[in-house]
Amino acid sequence: MRVIIIGGDAAGMSAASKLRRLDEKPEIFVFERSKDVSYSACGMPYHIKGGIEKEASLYVRKPEDFTKKNIRMHLHHEVTALAAKKREITVKDLSNMKTSTHAYDRLVIATGADGIRLDLPGTDKKRVLTFNDMEDMRRLKRLLEEEKPKRAVIVGGGFIGVELAEAFRGRGIETTIHEREAEILPQLDADFGKDARKEIERHGGNVARGSVVKGYEEKDGRFFVLTNAGEEETDFVIEAVGVKPNTGFLAGNDLDCLPNGAIRVNDAMETSLPSVFAAGDVASVYHRILERDVHIPLGTHANKTGRIVAERIAGRAAHFPGVLGSFVVKIFDKTAAKTGITLKEAEAAGIGAESVTIEAPSRAGYYPGVEKIKVRIVYRRKDKRLLGFQLFGADGVAQRLNAAAVALWAKMDAATFRQTDFAYAPPFSPVYDPLLICANQIK
């Protein structure tokens, strides 16, 4: 059996490795457009910030690690077309631009999602960058080291925007985030976005809210970002306004996709085309609270769905049980995190929901280092089933979020969750943990 995997990062290489572990027989080919495989995209902002000195630290594995396991790696090879009926792909070798066709028995699409380019008037490849892959990171690093810029504009206040703002401020660069919405981190309720913004401002970052970037302009060697509210001079720009699944090469195939272009898969990671699987940022995932397919591109899902594909190809009865949309993001000295849905998302989905919000100490009130943690729980009105948690604070927020995620995973109601036997010691929490205090408010 010949298995072709398109894409050599988290989902693709998880699939390749796991398949090889399960079965030594199939031929496994990997085609990857860039020269990089199996790296931690989530770590890139921290390399820019400077705490992780070596770029090589971000690589999870090297191409040779896979070659040794009889996985045939083709880097710098772009897949340009799929002929699903013929079970064949067309590949361009980017080093010599020669194309070739390759037949498969099973195809795995793990091409990820690229940062959306705004393509605004006056854009400039040298000064307007994205931050999507290792090549983008190297370009940004060269710019920072060679030009020593003093001013940065980040378009978009999502994860990448917020993490890069921290990185740039850490390098002493004056930084402004331009966010279209009323607050940054629009995955969270607006007051949590505000908490995050205040933390950025506390560290000298600027946030322009409701700011729509209209274009760029060079005047007398100076570079300006043009927005609905005026113009801002900058030395460079990062466009971080979301991602788009990489599916261009699939044109001409009758493939079921979500409205944003993510490939729809079932819980076996099968697409609507026979013998074609998809995994990672290019694919949909089932949201266990919303009970529908969504596109939430995150490294955790990529790793897990890649493994499911491998188990399926190896003939095992694996199922991907879906996601909660759990995430955590560091914002300077604070942490914001979410699992499940916000009240706004519940309303949009037609779920009758209510929420409670508390602030509670992270440790015993008298214990050094205690600070406030904010917790919001969204629950279903009719039966108090837990639907979502949002947290903001620092001390233990990331791991607390995971306790909440387990509760959602188990479909707990508030009455069950709030009685959970949490461990307590003064250095780590108050007698009632903030999560339980919040759940206790649900009557």
Place this chain on the structure above:
Amino acid sequence: MRVIIIGGDAAGMSAASKLRRLDEKPEIFVFERSKDVSYSACGMPYHIKGGIEKEASLYVRKPEDFTKKNIRMHLHHEVTALAAKKREITVKDLSNMKTSTHAYDRLVIATGADGIRLDLPGTDKKRVLTFNDMEDMRRLKRLLEEEKPKRAVIVGGGFIGVELAEAFRGRGIETTIHEREAEILPQLDADFGKDARKEIERHGGNVARGSVVKGYEEKDGRFFVLTNAGEEETDFVIEAVGVKPNTGFLAGNDLDCLPNGAIRVNDAMETSLPSVFAAGDVASVYHRILERDVHIPLGTHANKTGRIVAERIAGRAAHFPGVLGSFVVKIFDKTAAKTGITLKEAEAAGIGAESVTIEAPSRAGYYPGVEKIKVRIVYRRKDKRLLGFQLFGADGVAQRLNAAAVALWAKMDAATFRQTDFAYAPPFSPVYDPLLICANQIK
């Protein structure tokens, strides 16, 4: 209705406060043997250590706070007898030694558990202390401040022993823990106890294992601890070998108790005597994994069971759903934690169980501050149901334990738990959290 509560710490005052919030009508009396109410016993070692300057910080509430809510506080009053058939208690006012009797409609026993005294030959009230309540803490603090001792012996390597060892080392005192068992923290598997011991030793503390203290001896003004292995000179001794429920005043009543003397209660916190409730360290709790009543005296249970008593007295249908035995303990720079049961406990209970153990990074491998966390999961052989987690490390161990506790609370099996959608970002965990990596080992 007249409600009498015996004991003014976590369980008793939780019951009093909650009952008053639910119902303003009942007369509520509290009799407390000491002069202290509503304090954090768990915080006492940290006051000794020195990071929490004011003793007053340890008080959750003052007696006046309760008096204002029409709760009649009688401090320094010891209850000496119960006549359950007459629904009457006898109380001694310790300020004048006068006794009186008081009738009740509902009685709440929340007398806690005192530190067991070894009463060994040569014991000495001035040099051999316990560390059970605020009065003990003050006595120890006076000794530390007035005599500036250089050497301490702690008999017992449980929570108090370990926490006081950290406190004493923090004050520059040479400290030896004498533990009867092969390793300290015998609630954990021995290798976790060893991890904890190594951390104590790394900070200059001594641990004598398999050490049975036989007595004390004063020779020429010097004080010695006599053990099965020899003698050790010390300036003072803390006996911290466990606690015994305070039930002496109940003699003559036909009360159902566990073998260790803890009062057996049902899930309404009712004892075997009519209209008599028990809560907190004096009472049994139902263990949800062992499926039987046990005695696990912890502050979390005290607070929760006190509230359940109040809800019951107020006529509500509250049930205490039991415990997992979750705990977390700080050991210098490390943290040990457990929820559910160990393999040894599973064997003792006749549960066919197995375990898996891993060490995994606490953060992305390249992220500053990453360290190893050790995780053991115990699971039921026949259906892979999760039975217990033990953790050792520092970074996020306490909160990770709570995610594990939620999984046990939901009676999850390994296959369900390991797919949970945890949040990931490099500063907080690897892509697969150590908990999930460990669960992934269960085939």
